[in-house]
Amino acid sequence: MKHKFTIYDMGQDTLTIELDGVKPIELKHIASYLKQFFDTDIDVLALNQSLTLFKKNCATRLDEVHSFLSTLKIEEALAPMCWELPIHYNGVDLEVLAEKLKKTPEDLIALHQSCTYTIEGFGFLPGFFYIGSLPKALQIPRKSTPALRVPKRSVAIAGTQTGIYPIESSGGWYVLGELAFDLFDPDVQHPVFADIGDEVRFKAISSDEFELLRAQHLKGAQLQERLLCSK
């Protein structure tokens, strides 16, 4: 493998692999190779240039994992999925954020839609993914005092990333708007439609379009079809 990596023994059932300069989509592929290597349902958390493996007694196979990764070849041209997420930009923090960044709320909304982003990893809450990287003009440290209640589906930014709250939670990110569908469904086998390494674009919709989409209750394959970027 072209990336330098270190493996940490985190107790008998957990291994963490840190990889230098690895892209999110490469992490996704390395994770799938590791699943094949263990030949079983192994739980892999991909986050910030690291992979953490959870499997009974996996630490005893640290040396094997090391040689497996050393000889692993990852394809160069990996084509990511691309999702266009419909957002109603009516967030409670638009005004205060505009003031802090010395812009108008309209500028913020336009800037937020101006790039194609990448899903960099999962964490924090079930189905919460970190989407990067924000344009410089939108980057801001998280709030010094977190809000106690950030509503479900809130699209929020902090640091270099956007996040979408799958459930109501406390949180320190600035809320720009609301996603038009639910991100996480614990009642289906694949509760989240997207994966690490996928590309994400944001698209502003009107409140009418938002209500219409909410009423459609799209799920599973239908939802994926609706969100797939037009090439």
Added chain:
Amino acid sequence: MLEIVRPGLWDTIQDRGRFGYRGIGVALSGAMDQEAFANANRLLENAPNAAALEVCQNGGLYLFKAPTCFVLCGFETEAVLDDQSIATNTIYGAKKGSILSVIRVVNGVYAYVAVKGGFITDQKLNSRSMHPSLYGDQKLKKGYQLPYQEYEGSKIEADCRPISKDRQEYVLEAIPGPEFHYLHPSTDFSSLKFTLSDHNRMGYRLLPSVHLKRSTESIRSAAVFPGIVQLTPSGECIVLHRDAQVSGGYPRILILTEQSLNWLAQIKKGEIVEIKCTIKSPFT
């Protein structure tokens, strides 16, 4: 059905936990004291993952609406079945209409009420362990009905030797975490003493008896799991427990063993916790 006539301080349904979904941010969950939980199912000859009712400190009042056998597992716990005191780790028969009152966990914090066959509550992502992100509720409320299969045999022909074990002064065992070097090299890792402050199913706040000298660097969000000991900017330690989220931004200085997590679950607020880490850190 078992009806929650009056809920205890923090009643939940738990099993061994939710495996295979940490990759999408779902917490492991599961019984806080996995050893006591496993004993309950072993005594009743249940499947090892059969769901049980977890009570914390003060239990509630529960009505059996169908006959079954049950056990109350954990350390010494004051409990009454239809006005008769009952012992822990012992099988009892409950009739339709029997009332169980779990008054308080005398020695320890968590205790488990398990019925023959386990509670067959709603499963989400292959587990019945309650977590607010999946069930909406943090804990069981008054009037909730917990389904179970009716069981007529009042005695089970099982190995039902009671496990009478007192809680000891445990020394928790740990291995170094990836950010072990954030602690000052002069720290005596062979015996770190803490006072247990507030705690819940997500984590335990430990106040060190000596000032832990440390590096003030922060880390990028990284994987965490039950057993990870985090060092906060104010110098306290947080031990993550069963409901911990999957990522965190504080240095991960130590990792407790699974057995130590079970022991920690039974330590009360204000008590002294000793952590021993004898392994030299392989990390730099």
